[in-house]
Amino acid sequence: MTVVFLITPQDRADAGLDFDALLTPVHSDAAALSVFDAGAARGDGVFETIGVNAGSARKPGPHLARLAASARIMDLPEPHTEQWMHAIKRVVGLMDPHRGGVIRLVITRGTPQSSPTCWITGQESPADVREREDGVSVVLLDRGWPIDIAERAPWMLAGAKTLSYAPNMAALREANRRGADDVVFTSLEGYALEGPTSSLIIRIGRRLVTPTSGDGNLPGTTQQELFDWAEHNGFSTQSRRVRADEVRQADAAWLVSSVRLVVPITAVDGHLMQRDAALSARMNDHLLTLG
Numbered sequence: 001m002t003v004v005f006l007i008t009p010q011d012r013a014d015a016g017l018d019f020d021a022l023l024t025p026v027h028s029d030a031a032a033l034s035v036f037d038a039g040a041a042r043g044d045g046v047f048e049t050i051g052v053n054a055g056s057a058r059k060p061g062p063h064l065a066r067l068a069a070s071a072r073i074m075d076l077p078e079p080h081t082e083q084w085m086h087a088i089k090r091v092v093g094l095m096d097p098h099r100g101g102v103i104r105l106v107i108t109r110g111t112p113q114s115s116p117t118c119w120i121t122g123q124e125s126p127a128d129v130r131e132r133e134d135g136v137s138v139v140l141l142d143r144g145w146p147i148d149i150a151e152r153a154p155w156m157l158a159g160a161k162t163l164s165y166a167p168n169m170a171a172l173r174e175a176n177r178r179g180a181d182d183v184v185f186t187s188l189e190g191y192a193l194e195g196p197t198s199s200l201i202i203r204i205g206r207r208l209v210t211p212t213s214g215d216g217n218l219p220g221t222t223q224q225e226l227f228d229w230a231e232h233n234g235f236s237t238q239s240r241r242v243r244a245d246e247v248r249q250a251d252a253a254w255l256v257s258s259v260r261l262v263v264p265i266t267a268v269d270g271h272l273m274q275r276d277a278a279l280s281a282r283m284n285d286h287l288l289t290l291g
């Protein structure tokens with residue numbers, strides 16, 4: 001089942017609102033968006049994707065914080081966190097409590113006549129555990145960005161989760177053309193960055209390392225959750241610049257994200273990677289227990 005609500009956005013400062021009255025249910029096949037909406041016409045907006053364990057959204061708080069940060073970078077009005085949290089709870093309440101799924105939050109700049117357009121969707125999906133066990137092969141693809149893109153060219157919106165994912169999808173198609181499943185982007189200087197829809201984590205001995213989010217990467221909620229977990233489970237963690245050859249030489253490497261969760265990297269540009277199936281399983285088990 002798919003659940004869709006349009007949301008009338010409220011000012012962040014407003015308190016004591018009837019949030020239910022601001023949710024408009026929409027049939028998933030119904031026309032609900034103007035063709036002039038900036039989100040549809042230009043990808044001018046922000047979004048979040050939250051995983052659903054049976055019966056509860058996985059850690060919505062960090063997603064709402066990142067939605068607000070993305071809106072700030074995009075000069076969009078800051079979302080009313082309590083209003084969005086209420087909408088998430090309503091959607092989860094309508095989904096099958098025995099199945100996992102995905103919630104999407106979207107804010108677009110709307111039309112020239114309107115305030116931002118906001119909506120939320122909930123979709124039940126059978127968890128695709130195959131990639132979590134089989135892993136993915138990746139190619140390193142140049143993102144064409146210097147490592148200091150965020151300061152040098154803030155209008156590129158690096159670090160915001162914008163709706164403009166066409167280059168990310170093009171990178172995935174390029175990976176497929178090269179016979180691989182996924183991508184790790186690299187900076188102009190040859191640093192490893194992130195995947196088109198995921199953060200990168202590598203293991204070097206008992207240390208987990210991820211490329212710095214300030215270097216144009218999205219601050220990953222899954223990566224942060226795993227680092228918090230790892231610190232309590234015998235690992236140290238580090239966020240720093242990672243050279244591309246460090247990925248190939250790592251004791252294990254993963255792409256991590258909110259819905260796919262922890263996916264081992266099996267090969268980088270055809271070079272077979274070491275794997276750590278036991279740690280992959282522990283990290284996925286941890287994420288699947290979050291509410």
Ligand code: PLP
Pocket residue numbers: 049194195196197198199217218219220221222223256257258259
């Ligand atoms: N980096 C990019 C570009 C992404 O699109 C995503 C997720 O969609 C991530 C990283 C991982 O973020 P999260 O773990 O919060 O899903």
